[in-house]
Amino acid sequence: RTMEREFKKGDLVRWNDPAINDYEPEEREAVLGRVFEIINIENGLAVICEIGGPSEAEVWDDELELI
Numbered sequence: 001r002t003m004e005r006e007f008k009k010g011d012l013v014r015w016n017d018p019a020i021n022d023y024e025p026e027e028r029e030a031v032l033g034r035v036f037e038i039i040n041i042e043n044g045l046a047v048i049c050e051i052g053g054p055s056e057a058e059v060w061d062d063e064l065e066l067i
Contacts, residue, residue: 007046011038013064015048015057035067 007013013036023031034055036048046064049056 007038007041007061007064007066009038009040012036012051012067013038013048014067015059016063016065017059018063036064038064 014032015034015036017031020028020031034053035051036055036057037051038046039049039056040047041061044061045058046061047056047058048064
């Protein structure tokens with residue numbers, strides 16, 4: 001994986017979940033609209049936590065979009 005952008009701890013991002021098609025079609029817009037904070041990032045792998053929600057995930061940085 002190549003780092004397209006430099007993210008850092010505390011950045012607010014949107015996660016372009018590669019498994020978006022696993023969600024019901026009517027849920028996808030809301031899922032993609034969630035805002036996450038980067039809790040930790042190392043070697044292109046980020047731990048993100050949803051702002052105001054229960055979700056936490058470990059994702060590749062190329063799946064993230066800085067807000």
